[in-house]
């Protein structure tokens with residue numbers, strides 16, 4: 001859905017991955033809302049997860065991508081926001097299941113844990129996979 005805006009943010013642990021995935025998103029025709037970080041200086045991942053959650057809550061982005069060294073901190077921080085369903089994934093299958101079963105609206109990956117091509121594959125799966133609804137809709141509704 002190339003008219004969609006995707007927000008993206010990382011800490012210093014995944015800056016190279018953020019830049020590569022931003023290029024991928026733009027190449028596919030998505031509008032990208034880049035919320036930083038922009039340089040190698042150490043920053044605090046909760047600040048970026050909070051900024052991305054706000055962007056989704058306020059309708060400035062439909063979905064998001066969060067990246068940090070492991071992906072763990074970003075996923076914990078993002079899931080403290082009621083409207084966020086953030087999925088930390090390491091492969092294509094998890095990315096697809098996160099969409100099909102959990103209607104994940106934020107994809108999380110660890111820049112120090114995942115290879116570049118696998119990360120791009122996960123992003124493509126996240127973007128291209130629809131939520132199945134049905135019994136999963138009842139469960140997802142209970143999350144928020």
Ligand code: RB5
Pocket residue numbers: 011012013014045068069070071072073074
């Ligand atoms: C930063 O060094 C690192 O702690 C962070 O990127 C992330 O892995 C936290 O979960």
